[in-house]
Amino acid sequence: MEKKKLRIGVIGCGTVGGSVIRSLKLNRQALKKKTGIDISVVKAFDKDKNRQKEFPSIFTSSAEDIVNAPEIDIVVELIGGVDYAHGIVTRALKNGKSVVTANKALIAEKVKEIFGLAEEKNLYMGFEASVAGAIPAIKTIRESFIGNNISRILAILNGTTNYILTRMSLDRLDFSEALSTAQEMGYAEANSTLDIKGIDTAHKLSILSGLAFNKFVHWKQIPVEGIEKVEPIDIGFTAEFGYRVKLLAVAQKKDNTLDLRVHPALLPMKHLLSMVEGVYNAVYIEGDMAGKSLFYGEGAGGGAAASAVVADIVDICKEIAQKNLPCSTLLYEDEKLTTVSMEDIYTRYYLRFTALDKPGVLAGISGILGKNGISIASVIQKEESPEKAVPVLILTHRAKEKSMRDAISEIDKLAFIKKPTVLLRVEE
Amino acid sequence: MEKKKLRIGVIGCGTVGGSVIRSLKLNRQALKKKTGIDISVVKAFDKDKNRQKEFPSIFTSSAEDIVNAPEIDIVVELIGGVDYAHGIVTRALKNGKSVVTANKALIAEKVKEIFGLAEEKNLYMGFEASVAGAIPAIKTIRESFIGNNISRILAILNGTTNYILTRMSLDRLDFSEALSTAQEMGYAEANSTLDIKGIDTAHKLSILSGLAFNKFVHWKQIPVEGIEKVEPIDIGFTAEFGYRVKLLAVAQKKDNTLDLRVHPALLPMKHLLSMVEGVYNAVYIEGDMAGKSLFYGEGAGGGAAASAVVADIVDICKEIAQKNLPCSTLLYEDEKLTTVSMEDIYTRYYLRFTALDKPGVLAGISGILGKNGISIASVIQKEESPEKAVPVLILTHRAKEKSMRDAISEIDKLAFIKKPTVLLRVEE
Numbered sequence: 102m103e104k105k106k107l108r109i110g111v112i113g114c115g116t117v118g119g120s121v122i123r124s125l126k127l128n129r130q131a132l133k134k135k136t137g138i139d140i141s142v143v144k145a146f147d148k149d150k151n152r153q154k155e156f157p158s159i160f161t162s163s164a165e166d167i168v169n170a171p172e173i174d175i176v177v178e179l180i181g182g183v184d185y186a187h188g189i190v191t192r193a194l195k196n197g198k199s200v201v202t203a204n205k206a207l208i209a210e211k212v213k214e215i216f217g218l219a220e221e222k223n224l225y226m227g228f229e230a231s232v233a234g235a236i237p238a239i240k241t242i243r244e245s246f247i248g249n250n251i252s253r254i255l256a257i258l259n260g261t262t263n264y265i266l267t268r269m270s271l272d273r274l275d276f277s278e279a280l281s282t283a284q285e286m287g288y289a290e291a292n293s294t295l296d297i298k299g300i301d302t303a304h305k306l307s308i309l310s311g312l313a314f315n316k317f318v319h320w321k322q323i324p325v326e327g328i329e330k331v332e333p334i335d336i337g338f339t340a341e342f343g344y345r346v347k348l349l350a351v352a353q354k355k356d357n358t359l360d361l362r363v364h365p366a367l368l369p370m371k372h373l374l375s376m377v378e379g380v381y382n383a384v385y386i387e388g389d390m391a392g393k394s395l396f397y398g399e400g401a402g403g404g405a406a407a408s409a410v411v412a413d414i415v416d417i418c419k420e421i422a423q424k425n426l427p428c429s430t431l432l433y434e435d436e437k438l439t440t441v442s443m444e445d446i447y448t449r450y451y452l453r454f455t456a457l458d459k460p461g462v463l464a465g466i467s468g469i470l471g472k473n474g475i476s477i478a479s480v481i482q483k484e485e486s487p488e489k490a491v492p493v494l495i496l497t498h499r500a501k502e503k504s505m506r507d508a509i510s511e512i513d514k515l516a517f518i519k520k521p522t523v524l525l526r527v528e529e
Numbered sequence: 530m531e532k533k534k535l536r537i538g539v540i541g542c543g544t545v546g547g548s549v550i551r552s553l554k555l556n557r558q559a560l561k562k563k564t565g566i567d568i569s570v571v572k573a574f575d576k577d578k579n580r581q582k583e584f585p586s587i588f589t590s591s592a593e594d595i596v597n598a599p600e601i602d603i604v605v606e607l608i609g610g611v612d613y614a615h616g617i618v619t620r621a622l623k624n625g626k627s628v629v630t631a632n633k634a635l636i637a638e639k640v641k642e643i644f645g646l647a648e649e650k651n652l653y654m655g656f657e658a659s660v661a662g663a664i665p666a667i668k669t670i671r672e673s674f675i676g677n678n679i680s681r682i683l684a685i686l687n688g689t690t691n692y693i694l695t696r697m698s699l700d701r702l703d704f705s706e707a708l709s710t711a712q713e714m715g716y717a718e719a720n721s722t723l724d725i726k727g728i729d730t731a732h733k734l735s736i737l738s739g740l741a742f743n744k745f746v747h748w749k750q751i752p753v754e755g756i757e758k759v760e761p762i763d764i765g766f767t768a769e770f771g772y773r774v775k776l777l778a779v780a781q782k783k784d785n786t787l788d789l790r791v792h793p794a795l796l797p798m799k800h801l802l803s804m805v806e807g808v809y810n811a812v813y814i815e816g817d818m819a820g821k822s823l824f825y826g827e828g829a830g831g832g833a834a835a836s837a838v839v840a841d842i843v844d845i846c847k848e849i850a851q852k853n854l855p856c857s858t859l860l861y862e863d864e865k866l867t868t869v870s871m872e873d874i875y876t877r878y879y880l881r882f883t884a885l886d887k888p889g890v891l892a893g894i895s896g897i898l899g900k901n902g903i904s905i906a907s908v909i910q911k912e913e914s915p916e917k918a919v920p921v922l923i924l925t926h927r928a929k930e931k932s933m934r935d936a937i938s939e940i941d942k943l944a945f946i947k948k949p950t951v952l953l954r955v956e957e
Contacts, residue, residue: 124676124818135675135743229673235819237665237673245657245665247563248552248839255956315563315863324871335951338909338922339879349956360869367879367955373825376804390552390836391663394826397801398819408818411676423851435743441788443752451767451795481766494766523763527795528683528777 106139107418110167110198112189113179114147114156116403117203117230121177121410122156128411134433136415138422144170168192175225175417177410178202183210194218194226199421201413203230203406209304209320212311225420227413232305233258233382234405236398237412242312242386249388251313254352258305260380260401261289261296262328262348266365267378270336270345276329288380288401298327299348299363306350309384310361314354318361326364339367345375373397444503449478449527454493454512455520458486462493462517469515473508475500490519496527534567535846538595538626540617541607542575542584544831545631545658549605549838550584556839562861564843566850572598596620603653603845605838606630611638622646622654627849629841631658631834637732637748640739653848655841660733661686661810662833664826665840670740670814677816679741682780686733688808688829689717689724690756690776694793695806698764698773704757716808716829726755727776727791734778737812738789742782746789754792767795773803801825872931877906877955882921882940883948886914890921890945901936903928918947924955 109125111118122142125132133139144161147153153160161167167176168189176193178200180186186207193200200219202208208215208231219226229239233256242251257263261283268279280297283289295301303320311317328348336346344367353360368375373395377383382400387393399405456462467477481494497505509522537553539546550570553560561567572589575581581588589595595604596617604621606628608614614635621628628647630636636643636659647654657667661684670679685691689711696707708725711717723729731748739745756776764774772795781788796803801823805811810828815821827833884890895905909922925933937950 120818128676128678132675235673235816235822237669240668240673241665244844245663245668245840246836247560247843248556248836250556314866315861316866316868317862318868322868330951331953332951334920335879335881335953338881338920339953341909342879342907342922342924344879344955346953351956354866357865357867358869359866360874362871362874365953367877367953369957372957373801373804376801388663388836390548390832390839392827392830392833394663394824396822396824398822402820404818405820408674408676408816411818412673415675416672433743434745437785438742438744438782438787439785440744440746440750441786443790446788446790449795451763451770451772453763453766479770481769492762492766494770496770523758523760525759525763525767525774525793525795527772528779529797529800 105137105422107174107421108141108143108172109175109177109414110144110170110173111142111177111179112146112164112167113181114145114152115179117406117410118145118147118177118179119152119155120403120407121179124407124411125414132415136419138418140414140418144173164189168196168198173198174421175199175201175414177414178204179410181206183207187211190215191218194222194224197222197224199225199227199417201227201410201417203228203410205231205301205304205308209307212308212317225417227410227417228308229413230406230409232308233384233396234398234400234402235408236382236384236396236400237409238309238384238396239312241396242309246386246388246391249390251386251388252354253387254309254313254350254384255374256306256309256350256384257347257374257377257382258350258384258400259296259302259348260382261293262302263377263382264288264380266328266331266336266346266348269331269333270340273333275333276331297329299325302348302350302363306352306361306363309350310352310359313352313386314359316359318359324362324364328365331365342367343370344368345370347374347377444506446502447499448502449499450497450505451525451527452495452497452509453523454495454518455490455522456493457517457519458491459517465515465517466493466495466512469508469511470495470497473504475504475508533565533850535602535849536569536571536600537603537605537842538572538598538601539570539605539607540574540592540595541609542573542580543607545834545838546573546575546605546607547580547583548831548835549607552835552839553842560843564847566846568842568846572601592617596624596626601626602849603627603629603842605842606632607838609634611635615639618643619646622650622652625650625652627653627655627845629655629838629845631656631838633659633729633732633736637735640736640745653845655838655845656736657841658834658837660736661812661824662826662828662830663836664810664812664824664828665837666737666812666824667740669824670737674814674816674819677818679814679816680782681815682737682741682778682812683802684734684737684778684812685775685802685805685810686778686812686828687724687730687776688810689721690727690730691805691810692716692808694756694759694764694774694776697759697761698768701761703761704759725757727753730776730778730791734780734789734791737778738780738787741780741814742787744787746787752790752792756793759793770795771798772796773798775802775805777802872934874930875927876930877927878925878933879953879955880923880925880937881951882923882946883918883950884921885945885947886919887945893943893945894921894923894940897936897939898925901932903932903936
């Protein structure tokens with residue numbers, strides 16, 4: 102069945118759903134060039150009528166209208182919660198539609214039933230957005246690491262709790278102050294019990310470990326402790342011991358046993374996971390071939406989840422249309438793009454001059470820099486030595502490469518400059 | 530064409546090729562259960578006769594024997610270099626075989642010709658291993674971030690130079706000392722000009738930016754500076770300014786211009802890329818939906834590259850066999866695995882006791898810990914106050930959760946303990 106025009110229905114048009122619809126519209130031509138498939142959202146529904154305004158032409162009166170529409174190939178479920186969403190997904194699959202969802206609670210609760218039905222119906226289930234937002238944790242484990250025997254996963258999978266722990270650590274807030282701040286910033290819901298008690302993390306760990314170890318353990322069977330009991334004093338003292346506190350999902354396989362748990366944990370400050378701050382998520386994986394890997398990104402927010410939803414939609418479209426030729430996306434060229442020549446780049450610069458230690462040296466250098474429109478951010482000149490040349494270090498503000506080269510060329514001709522100047526660029 | 534038994538030929542049996550052959554053999558049954566496809570290596574060749582010993586039954590007398598074998602579906606090219614490898618890949622494609630390669634120089638040099646031929650022949654080219662070893666940088670950009678407009682990539686793509694810069698930074702070695710150490714450790718080849726001058730990084734940047742921006746810029750058109758000119762003094766002074774020096778691949782799109790370059794760059798110490806040490810690689814990507822992401826892992830070594838090669842082989846097998854049903858891999862269960870109960874885990878513990886500040890407190894606590902087989906790594910008891918309870922902090926060595934719970938339960942009954950003890954676990 103080759104099908105080059107595929108139609109999507111979106112149920113739930115909040116921040117994620119809205120972002121998915123806008124992205125597919127904005128990128129429709131680019132996706133068509135890259136995949137050979139014309140992907141369009143033809144129906145959308147949300148029970149909040151205010152959300153209809155942005156998409157009046159595709160808005161429909163009920164979720165059932167999308168689930169039952171004969172022309173729809175893929176139903177995107179973005180309403181959350183278990184029972185109602187389960188009904189939607191089940192009816193969509195029974196009606197012959199593949200499904201994409203961001204619903205970790207649903208997948209964690211009904212994984213075998215849903216995947217069994219999809220397999221029976223020869224349909225696709227996309228659920229990348231259910232774990233770790235934009236980070237392709239599911240695809241990486243299922244596809245990129247398929248040759249690996251994975252022995253360990255450590256992951257920060259909940260942005261709300263990571264934000265709270267970060268604020269407690271950096272600003273010495275106590276738990277309830279940090280929670281209020283998270284709520285004010287929109288990083289925590291009014292009722293964030295599932296986040297704080299670690300249950301949201303357990304849902305996600307159930308999914309990730311099911312994929313990594315081919316054993317789905319129901320989240321209720323995973324030992325879980327939340328972050329409520331972590332006090333500022335513990336964050337302070339663990340820092341003195343050289344650790345940071347994170348709400349961690351742990352999955353470790355040894356021989357034929359699987360150790361799964363969710364709890365606040367001390368991580369050594371040099372561990373990459375301990376650097377993950379604020380609402381970011383990260384998944385650390387150890388495999389027998391890949392070694393140690395870390396995948397870091399935005400774990401929540403409309404755009405991040407939508408990025409994963411769109412990827413699932415496109416993957417499933419390529420399967421349905423049998424259009425997954427690896428080279429077609431490679432041969433599409435963006436004709437409009439031109440490259441920037443090195444002389445035209447703008448960046449900050451580190452400069453090391455080797456100059457005689459005489460009065461007027463800094464004036465001479467900074468005069469030429471200034472004449473070329475380059476302004477100085479910091480200067481270090483440590484050593485003093487009237488006889489021999491000493492290093493003079495300058496960090497500049499942003500400048501054009503061409504101006505910088507002109508300036509250096511002029512400076513290197515000065516009598517008190519004893520060696521060619523070393524230039525390094527700064528990226529931030 | 531449904532084909533459930535697929536045959537692989539491997540040309541080049543060094544560390545990567547050997548690891549690929551061993552992995553496919555070891556995981557053959559697991560891969561069959563996960564994908565429904567029986568994947569086997571049926572022929573292998575290496576010009577070094579010593580490498581035949583490990584795989585005598587599949588060893589063949591020439592690369593041409595693999596390229597021409599009618600039964601082979603996928604040719605894996607792991608010999609490196611451009612011209613000879615180009616001939617192999619071209620003849621394989623012309624003979625109707627899909628190709629998997631780790632050869633960045635070949636892809637960077639001949640990208641359009643090779644992909645064009647594959648497209649014309651309706652075949653697959655897998656090249657994940659050509660950039661950043663085990664990190665799925667190519668799949669992430671092509672598939673997971675397909676809905677994103679990528680604006681920026683910063684990447685550390687060469688393990689040799691990152692190792693040298695790390696040793697220069699941590700151990701104050703100069704460039705030539707660090708290079709010798711890298712060579713002794715096997716992290717740098719005798720002739721590592723391509724690495725040190727940044728050309729290897731430029732090859733990889735040409736591939737990544739081609740995929741991210743749909744514009745393949747030949748690596749010779751990318752401005753490149755190597756790390757030879759970086760001196761210990763610069764690493765020292767940039768650290769004082771708050772930066773680390775890395776050999777960076779930069780790709781930035783703004784409007785319709787593309788800024789590509791490779792050079793040593795200063796990165797703020799808080800940037801995740803500046804934490805990437807030794808032979809590790811990392812790719813940092815900014816996209817309009819996904820936001821900021823970082824992918825970190827082993828950039829070199831037989832296992833890491835083989836992990837990516839095996840992933841490409843399995844992906845292509847699923848395409849050839851039309852067996853990419855997302856759910857089949859999900860329903861396979863490892864029956865042998867059992868979960869570990871929380872009481873049976875072993876970890877290190879942070880304990881915060883709240884105790885009256887009296888003689889004998891530490892003896893009482895440590896006595897009960899000792900009786901339960903728990904040994905102490907460090908103790909902090911800062912405050913002194915004869916009247917009120919003060920915190921006593923203990924970090925233990927590894928212990929069993931059950932023993933720890935028994936000990937805490939006993940300790941919390943002591944008269945001088947004034948609050949339930951706080952327990953946090955350590956992961957490393």
